[in-house]
Amino acid sequence: MVNRLLxxxxxxxxxxxxxxxxxPVLVFLGNPGxxxxxxxxxxxxxxxxxxxxxxxxxxxxxxxxxxxILGSFISALAYREYxxxxxxxxxxxxxxxxxAMIGAxxxxxxxxxxxxxxxxxxxxxxxxxxxxxxxVGIGIGFLWNGFNLGRSAPTAKxxxxxxxxxxxxxxxxxxLAPQFGRDAAGLPTGPIFFSKEGPGSMHAPAFIALGVGLLxxxxxxxxxxxxxxxxRDLFMLKDxxxxxxxxxxxIAAIGxxxxxxxxxxxxxxxxxAHTNALWNFLGMLLSGLAFTLAGGCPGRxxxxxxxxxxxxxxxxxxxxxxxxxxxxFGFASGPKGPGPFALAAFATGMIFCLVVGFFNRGRVSx
Amino acid sequence: xxxxxxxDARGLSCPQxxxxxxxxxxxxxxxxxxxxxxxxxxxxNVLRLASRLNWKGTWEESEQGGFRITLEK
Numbered sequence: 001m002v003n004r005l006l007x008x009x010x011x012x013x014x015x016x017x018x019x020x021x022x023x024p025v026l027v028f029l030g031n032p033g034x035x036x037x038x039x040x041x042x043x044x045x046x047x048x049x050x051x052x053x054x055x056x057x058x059x060x061x062x063x064x065x066x067x068x069i070l071g072s073f074i075s076a077l078a079y080r081e082y083x084x085x086x087x088x089x090x091x092x093x094x095x096x097x098x099x100a101m102i103g104a105x106x107x108x109x110x111x112x113x114x115x116x117x118x119x120x121x122x123x124x125x126x127x128x129x130x131x132x133x134x135x136v137g138i139g140i141g142f143l144w145n146g147f148n149l150g151r152s153a154p155t156a157k158x159x160x161x162x163x164x165x166x167x168x169x170x171x172x173x174x175x176l177a178p179q180f181g182r183d184a185a186g187l188p189t190g191p192i193f194f195s196k197e198g199p200g201s202m203h204a205p206a207f208i209a210l211g212v213g214l215l216x217x218x219x220x221x222x223x224x225x226x227x228x229x230x231x232r233d234l235f236m237l238k239d240x241x242x243x244x245x246x247x248x249x250x251i252a253a254i255g256x257x258x259x260x261x262x263x264x265x266x267x268x269x270x271x272x273a274h275t276n277a278l279w280n281f282l283g284m285l286l287s288g289l290a291f292t293l294a295g296g297c298p299g300r301x302x303x304x305x306x307x308x309x310x311x312x313x314x315x316x317x318x319x320x321x322x323x324x325x326x327x328x329f330g331f332a333s334g335p336k337g338p339g340p341f342a343l344a345a346f347a348t349g350m351i352f353c354l355v356v357g358f359f360n361r362g363r364v365s366x
Numbered sequence: 367x368x369x370x371x372x373x374d375a376r377g378l379s380c381p382q383x384x385x386x387x388x389x390x391x392x393x394x395x396x397x398x399x400x401x402x403x404x405x406x407x408x409x410x411n412v413l414r415l416a417s418r419l420n421w422k423g424t425w426e427e428s429e430q431g432g433f434r435i436t437l438e439k
Contacts, residue, residue, distance in 0.1 A: 007410070009414075079406075081405070081406050081407075083404065083405060083431075085377065085404065087377075088377065088379060143381065143382075143385065148378060148379070148382050149379060150377075151376065151377030151378060152377040152379075152404075153377055154404070154431060224407050224410075226380075229381070232381060233381065237381070237384065237388075237415065239415075239418070241414075294379070295379030295380045295381075296379075307405075311379075
């Protein structure tokens with residue numbers, strides 16, 4: 001019954017509503033403000049926890065991410081949709097992931113968080129959402145002109161197990177990390193780093209966060225919930241069914257935020273956000289274009305990686321590496337505004353995406 | 367047009383299976399169009415497009431592991 005509903009045209013709306021309620025609840029239980037769920041922020045925190053960057057305030061092994069992958073994996077197995085596949089331009093997808101993450105960290109959030117920020121009253125998100133829509137629009141231009149990254153093909157069954165296994169490893173490290181070394185000042189010496197202060201130190205109880213991740217991963221796998229597909233299909237195909245998932249997410253999240261006393265309307269003083277309109281717009285423009293060329297938002301890529309899609313898994317690895325690059329190279333924004341080299345990162349990312357868009361055209365069908 | 371058109375959309379990322387199908391349906395206008403896809407998601411997306419364009423769709427599992435969708439109008 002629930003499965004039939006999730007598979008119907010109402011599936012994305014139902015998933016959006018559940019995300020819209022549970023994400024603010026995770027904030028209430030300890031996650032950073034307007035960051036109940038954020039694939040970019042959480043990917044960045046995981047990269048930091050593994051020592052790939054040393055921004056001490058954003059390091060934590062977010063169990064929601066492992067939950068998404070495992071929830072999708074279990075769902076795909078249960079409904080016979082587990083189909084390991086690979087081979088659609090993996091290195092291009094890797095760098096689309098890298099630049100998608102860099103763009104998201106210039107804005108400070110993935111598309112899911114853009115809508116969650118808006119639902120918490122953060123009006124800076126409007127610039128990000130406008131940028132996202134513009135990036136998707138550029139991507140649509142390439143799609144109309146025959147853009148594609150070539151076919152994937154079925155591959156070894158075991159290859160689809162790598163991401164679920166990695167998820168379990170990350171969960172194990174989350175449990176074991178407090179037992180690893182500390183220096184005389186009590187700071188972690190690695191190999192796993194957890195923030196003592198800042199957003200990385202704020203988190204809901206791990207088992208609740210994992211539970212939400214599993215539920216959302218399962219629902220998103222069934223309903224194909226996608227925040228980039230939502231805009232793309234609305235603009236390109238006049239098909240709004242994914243977009244309704246965004247609408248229900250925003251309505252449910254506003255309601256939940258108001259009920260929990262977390263709704264604060266305005267531009268200034270918003271949690272894990274900056275007020276630079278131009279860079280909020282440009283960051284998401286880069287991300288939106290990269291996501292559209294890759295075929296889906298970062299949440300959707302996680303879900304597909306759980307279904308056995310190796311190319312989506314490579315994109316996810318690109319996200320994690322991109323987070324390390326964004327912080328190590330001064331591309332990522334902070335609460336005060338964009339990083340010192342945001343322009344260089346944006347220009348490089350846009351050139352990469354535009355070249356990819358221009359040079360990967362041509363029909364693949366007979 | 368009465369000849370059978372086949373679209374091989376196996377292994378393509380979203381939304382290309384739908385775009386390839388739409389191009390085939392638009393050029394065929396009526397008759398039979400066969401679409402090969404490799405995932406349930408693509409199958410659903412192609413069938414949803416077809417029903418919006420008033421094509422009748424049926425599908426079966428194909429020997430190679432994907433699905434063969436037959437669209438008629």
